[in-house]
Amino acid sequence: MNQSPLVEMIDIEKHFGGVRAVEKVSIDLYPGEVVGVLGHNGAGKSCLMKILAGAMQPNGGEIRVGGRTIEFQEPNDARAVGIETIYQTLALADHLDAPANLFLGRELKTRFGNLDEPRMLEAARKVLARLNPNFTNLRDPVSSLSGGQRQVIAIARAIYFDTKILIMDEPTAALGPSETKMVADLTLKLRDEGLGILLVSHDMHDVFDLCDRVVVMNKGRVVGSHAIDEVTKDDVLSLIIKGELPADWSARNLLERAE
Amino acid sequence: MPEAWRITRIGGRAGLPDAQASFLYMQRLSAILTLFLLILGFSLASPHFLSVNNTLTVLLQTSVIGLLGIGLTMVIITGGIDLSVGSVLALSGVMSALAVRSGIPVVPAMSVGVLTGAACGGFNGIVITKLRIPPFVATLGMMLIARGLALQITGAAPISGLGRAFGQLGNGALFRITETQPNGFPTVIFPGIPYPAILLLIVAIGAAYLLRRRQIGRHIYATGSNEEAARLSGVRTDRTKLYAYTMSGALAGLSGNVLMSRLVTAQPSEGVMYELDAIAAAVIGGASLSGGVGTISGTMIGAFIIGILRNGLNMSGVSAFIQQIVIGFVVIGAVWIDQMRNRN
Ligand SMILES: Nc1ncnc2c1ncn2[C@@H]1O[C@H](COP(=O)(O)OP(=O)(O)O)[C@@H](O)[C@H]1O
Numbered sequence: 001m002n003q004s005p006l007v008e009m010i011d012i013e014k015h016f017g018g019v020r021a022v023e024k025v026s027i028d029l030y031p032g033e034v035v036g037v038l039g040h041n042g043a044g045k046s047c048l049m050k051i052l053a054g055a056m057q058p059n060g061g062e063i064r065v066g067g068r069t070i071e072f073q074e075p076n077d078a079r080a081v082g083i084e085t086i087y088q089t090l091a092l093a094d095h096l097d098a099p100a101n102l103f104l105g106r107e108l109k110t111r112f113g114n115l116d117e118p119r120m121l122e123a124a125r126k127v128l129a130r131l132n133p134n135f136t137n138l139r140d141p142v143s144s145l146s147g148g149q150r151q152v153i154a155i156a157r158a159i160y161f162d163t164k165i166l167i168m169d170e171p172t173a174a175l176g177p178s179e180t181k182m183v184a185d186l187t188l189k190l191r192d193e194g195l196g197i198l199l200v201s202h203d204m205h206d207v208f209d210l211c212d213r214v215v216v217m218n219k220g221r222v223v224g225s226h227a228i229d230e231v232t233k234d235d236v237l238s239l240i241i242k243g244e245l246p247a248d249w250s251a252r253n254l255l256e257r258a259e
Numbered sequence: 260m261p262e263a264w265r266i267t268r269i270g271g272r273a274g275l276p277d278a279q280a281s282f283l284y285m286q287r288l289s290a291i292l293t294l295f296l297l298i299l300g301f302s303l304a305s306p307h308f309l310s311v312n313n314t315l316t317v318l319l320q321t322s323v324i325g326l327l328g329i330g331l332t333m334v335i336i337t338g339g340i341d342l343s344v345g346s347v348l349a350l351s352g353v354m355s356a357l358a359v360r361s362g363i364p365v366v367p368a369m370s371v372g373v374l375t376g377a378a379c380g381g382f383n384g385i386v387i388t389k390l391r392i393p394p395f396v397a398t399l400g401m402m403l404i405a406r407g408l409a410l411q412i413t414g415a416a417p418i419s420g421l422g423r424a425f426g427q428l429g430n431g432a433l434f435r436i437t438e439t440q441p442n443g444f445p446t447v448i449f450p451g452i453p454y455p456a457i458l459l460l461i462v463a464i465g466a467a468y469l470l471r472r473r474q475i476g477r478h479i480y481a482t483g484s485n486e487e488a489a490r491l492s493g494v495r496t497d498r499t500k501l502y503a504y505t506m507s508g509a510l511a512g513l514s515g516n517v518l519m520s521r522l523v524t525a526q527p528s529e530g531v532m533y534e535l536d537a538i539a540a541a542v543i544g545g546a547s548l549s550g551g552v553g554t555i556s557g558t559m560i561g562a563f564i565i566g567i568l569r570n571g572l573n574m575s576g577v578s579a580f581i582q583q584i585v586i587g588f589v590v591i592g593a594v595w596i597d598q599m600r601n602r603n
């Protein structure tokens with residue numbers, strides 16, 4: 001991995017009154033890799049993701065994209081440099097339909113500045129069909145769709161535009177087995193296309209299948225950052241729960257390297 | 260049933276999902292039915308109800324409620340409320356009148372009123388988005404501020420002597436044909452279409468266009484539907500709300516011009532409680548107080564229902580007190596229907 005990083009987060013901090021949600025967290029992300037972000041509920045994962053997405057402003061630290069320091073004032077600033085996010089809450093407007101949600105905030109317009117509904121509908125039909133061939137009820141309000149369909153819209157919105165960095169905050173939480181498989185395949189495909197992907201997940205199985213590296217957070221701090229082949233599931237669980245690796249880890253790892 | 264959905268879609272409800280459109284369609288149908296039943300009932304109760312003169316009166320009353328209702332519809336769709344429009348109407352009318360009295364020609368003078376309204380609305384928007392004061396409280400404050408200003412700068416006295424031109428907007432009509440009798444008095448052969456009704460139609464079409472075809476409209480719906488989701492999606496929700504409140508204020512200013520022009524006098528105490536009629540019109544027309552839902556066409560039907568209800572009760576000799584009671588129940592009923600829909 002001798003390329004330069006897509007994004008560097010350096011000493012990021014976020015406080016809410018006395019709550020230290022994120023404390024001096026640094027994470028790099030390179031093109032063509034999937035980095036798993038793990039940790040208990042409340043560890044600060046979503047806050048960190050929102051900061052990188054421009055949806056939350058940090059109290060301290062620095063974000064570099066392509067080597068250049070950038071301050072995100074709002075989500076559009078992050079999108080402008082190719083950072084797209086699938087939020088844990090999906091962030092869909094319930095009363096609007098799938099095309100309206102897909103293009104929310106960056107609507108396609110006609111020459112006269114009117115909303116170009118036919119073009120948005122057509123584009124939505126295409127991208128949604130690629131993710132889920134059974135997605136036909138495009139004109140229904142998204143509130144009436146299944147959890148899986150809603151998730152598909154949120155995913156489509158994050159990959160439709162010119163994405164370089166994809167943040168996925170628990171993208172399979174609302175999905176059944178076949179849709180989870182679809183997201184996994186998609187993740188690997190996008191990685192192979194050269195995207196950098198941050199995957200927040202609780203599913204150890206997914207993490208070990210998809211990620212090249214794991215970063216574990218505990219109480220707002222990074223307690224471990226490892227290539228996936230130097231840790232076991234038990235090691236990661238220990239990091240999540242106790243905030244440290246098992247005592248025998250370095251010995252085991254040295255042995256493996258020696259072999 | 261699917262056929263009915265199709266009809267509403269072809270009717271230009273692009274971007275609004277079909278299932279939601281179907282519910283609105285049912286609600287629309289019942290609102291129109293109510294409107295016809297009211298007209299039928301009142302024309303049986305009073306022979307003068309359908310007279311040309313009374314029809315004009317209804318049109319005038321409805322255009323004021325309708326203009327306010329359009330602004331409120333935008334605000335209500337963002338998930339907010341504007342209780343200040345009745346007072347802003349009065350302040351704006353007074354400002355227009357003062358401008359006329361200071362020698363400014365009528366059209367720019369009336370623009371002063373509209374700008375005053377927009378400024379009040381903009382102030383509401385800033386208080387709500389920057390100071391994070393709930394819309395209910397912020398606009399309640401403006402209700403007092405605008406009314407107080409109107410009374411203070413006029414010394415609570417009406418401003419008259421505004422000249423014929425000032426009365427043109429409220430009393431004139433397009434295609435009116437009059438004939439001078441041998442005795443020197445003019446008689447109206449064809450009453451024409453009152454200017455306020457034309458103004459309402461133009462504003463309604465413009466507002467519907469904004470909400471349906473422009474990005475700002477899409478963002479107004481998104482903000483009311485789920486503000487945090489809209490913000491995360493890149494919608495500038497604060498700016499969107501500011502736009503809606505400013506629009507509501509400007510339209511209150513416009514309706515202030517219509518009303519004061521109708522009276523050819525600026526009354527600082529006019530428009531008390533008009534906000535409730537306008538809110539009722541929007542909610543009867545299908546706007547949801549929890550945000551994300553509402554249409555201009557619905558609000559227009561709602562405005563006619565309220566306008567005809569008030570006028571018809573008047574014509575049938577129902578006292579002003581009873582009228583209040585009836586309208587009060589209508590408002591509660593409309594909001595109750597809205598609640599039922601949300602539970603659906
Ligand atoms: N908007 C907020 N206001 C106040 N506290 C917050 C806010 N968002 C998150 N927190 C707090 O920050 C901490 C980290 O939350 P979060 O990033 O959502 O955790 P995770 O995604 O890892 O479960 C928690 O203690 C949470 O209560």
Ligand SMILES: [Mg+2]
Nearest residue numbers: 045046088169
């Ligand atoms: Mg989270």
